[in-house]
Amino acid sequence: MSEAAETAAPEVPSEPIMSVADAHALMTSPGTPFAMEETEVRGLKMRVWKEAKQNLRELFSVVKDHGDQEFVVYEDDRMTYAEFHKAAIALSHILKDKYGVQKGDRVAIAMRNYPEWPIAFFAGAIIGAVMVPLNSWWTGEELEYGLEDSGTSIVFVDEERAFSITPFAKRLGIKSVIAARASKLPDTDATVERFEEVLCPHADYAKLPEQDMPDVALDPEDDATIMYTSGTTGRPKGALGTQRNICGNVVGLGIAPVRQLLRYGQPLPDPENMPKRSMLLSVPLFHATGLHAILCGNLTSGNKLVMMFKWDPTRALELIEREKINSFGGVPAMVWQVVEHPDFDKYDTSSVVSVGYGGAPAAPELVQKIKTLFPASSAANGYGLTETSAASSQNAGFEYQAKPESCGPVLPVCDAKVVDENGNELPTGSVGELWIYGPNVVKGYWNKPEATAESFTDGWLHTGDLARIDEEGFIYILDRAKDMLIRGGENVYCVEVEDALYSHADVMDAAVIGIPHKVLGEEVGAVVQVTPGSSVTEGDLQTYVRQHLAAFKVPVKIELRTEPLPRNANGKILKRQLREEWGLV
Structure with missing residues (x-):
């Protein structure tokens, strides 16, 4: 292992020297790369990045x-x-x-x-x-x-x-x-x-x-992208992104890395002499992270992107060594596969200075694992959706080490709040649905006014995620309000898989639930009530679903029952009871 890999990153100082709010105020002051200004966006007042490209x-x-x-x-x-x-x-x-x-x-x-x-x-x-x-x-x-x-x-x-x-x-x-x-x-x-x-x-x-x-x-508000996200109706919805959405994201990428240095009294990088980086592109470009953050972000900086035919942790380690990769990541599952690879020590990974991930829940112990195996690196995670044009909050470096369960505070141009079922803002620390507001939030859903009305209120995006926000503004994602699971960073809406199962002639009822998986986060499972006398098998139904949906949505386990599935008085399937029966709760 090279000398660079043996150089340990500094321990996190005991206390930050300034608040997040003070750091943001300093970073976004006039004349800085992160300067903000207020403007009107689609009839709403918003803070925007002053230095962002317009299109x-x-x-x-x-x-x-x-x-x-x-x-x-x-x-x-x-x-x-x-x-x-x-x-x-x-x-x-x-x-x-x-x-x-x-x-x-x-x-x-x-x-x-x-x-x-x-x-x-x-x-x-x-x-x-x-x-x-x-x-x-x-x-x-x-x-x-x-x-x-x-x-x-x-x-x-x-x-x-x-x-x-x-x-x-x-x-x-x-x-x-x-x-x-x-x-x-x-x-x-x-x-x-x-x-x-x-x-x-x-x-x-x-x-x-x-x-x-x-x-x-x-113009900044001209349509730029339609990126599809799975929909609760069983049909994907096209999130309509603007020129401002995608260009502003490029500026916001630098917030967390700089903020954590500022708050913990560390030297700041010289923006005029930033070294060119080499990054391993491990996520699909059809994702907001791949397109908005990685492709556009690295293109702006003049960095090198190293692509793979498909994700493979062994090939990733080979490319890290061959191309002297400085940064890699993706969803947490990919990072776990690299750090727990049986041949990890056979490869020179000393060039790695940054490991970033998001798109799925990350176990707090992952940051410590990264710190041990890549001692000269800084770990980072973040939170965002297709509808927020990639990251809307970030947690990096010393801040991430201090609060590894959090996905960080929202970007300075954004606002976040936790609300009850009626959309009323809850007090600090309360658990409710997370709403996000800012110039990174898309216009709505392409050709779906009803779905747009359900998910957007006066510019606020209803994320569908249950969260709490602490007194410093750090967000903690606790659960998903929507009936959805995330397999290796891919959203799988349960109703989409249930609809596919329902369409089989031998299926009377179906419920899809997530099965915890250390690497993928979750896998798809299903409980199905079949018609009397049916001879359909688990394999038959898996093959049937595979004909209609992408492979990552096919249940890895399907339990066949002849009795009705448990439902409450309103007729809703009791998925928590099914999870208990499977020993998942």
Whole structure:
């Protein structure tokens, strides 16, 4: 192990020297990188980041400044910022001129994390297209819904998604399915093209001409993204994000790392001389964390992103050593898989200086494990949803060590409160539903006014999570008010799986519950009442659900019963009783 890995991080000082409120006031004062100003957003007064880029065109414009520095590494492919800049602009002109994509048109991406993903995203974004990142784990049926609901005109895919989408692409009026890195294409009457023929092969990016972006005017409140999140009705909902949502998130990323140093009297970094970092991209780009925080955040800083074909902890350790990774993370499950890997000590991980995670509950002991194995690093977690455009609160470094059960205070531009069932704010320390307000909260749900009205009140997002907020403003997520579980960072709404089970002819009743899992957080379990005389098996139902829903939503355990499931006087299934019967409470 190198000398750097043997250098222990300083112990957390006994007490902070200033409050969170005082630190935020100092950090956001005029003239600082985190300066704020008040403005009107959709008729509501909000604090916004004064230095934030106003739209994705402005955000993309910084790419050219990073020149020949490496931007993306994937297997043996390496793409510089200069190559990325040329490729994205060239593709933006093709989208506009060849396919007629205009501001407001929807352009989808349904592919695994390939270097073509960010090229496609920014090519559409800089001409004002509303980008629709679709979950590449979805089945063809789920992808069909997302494409039809969004009204997508062009979709970028990988080989597997090309075969999933083409059966219905023509019916949906999709102009072209553009497939990256496909060894073969489906035989179909839909228009399917190779990414490398639409643009050019990766090796030729550097030969593309220098061009200006197509001239398109974008405002901060223009639509930018539709990102789908599972819905309580069984159908995913498209969270409609704005230019301000995604660009503001980039500024907010730096709050917790700086605040914890300030509060504990530690030297602050020089923003003019920040070293370039190398980050392992372990989460999907179709997630708000992957897109908003990691892709856009690192692009702005000129950092290197190292992609993986799929998540694998052994490959992660290999890449940490090979690429001298400074930062990695994802959901807690991924970090656990790395830190508990049987061959961990065989790899040089001394380059790691930051381990960050979110998207699912994290055990408090994880921060101590990180501190032991990566002594020169700082651990961080955070809380956010698709509807808050990634993180709305952060906990890092000394603050995280002091309060490892918390996901930190909200960002200075945000407000948070805990409310009762009638939306009335509760006193400090009380448990209730967490509501969040700020410029990072999305407009609402695409084409779903009723769902929007249910989840948004005067700019406040009803998170559906039960929480308490302490006297310093630190948030503690205690449970989920919505009937949902989180498996490895993926939201699984129970009703979605229950609906799939209900649609089977042999199922009379169904209840989905979470099964605790150390690595994944939770797995999907189900209790089902079958019809009299049914011969259906657990395996039959698992196969049936797999035909309709993504693999991560398929129950790993299904208990078959012939008796009715327990219900209360109002007819609601008593899931707590089912958990007790399974020994989970």
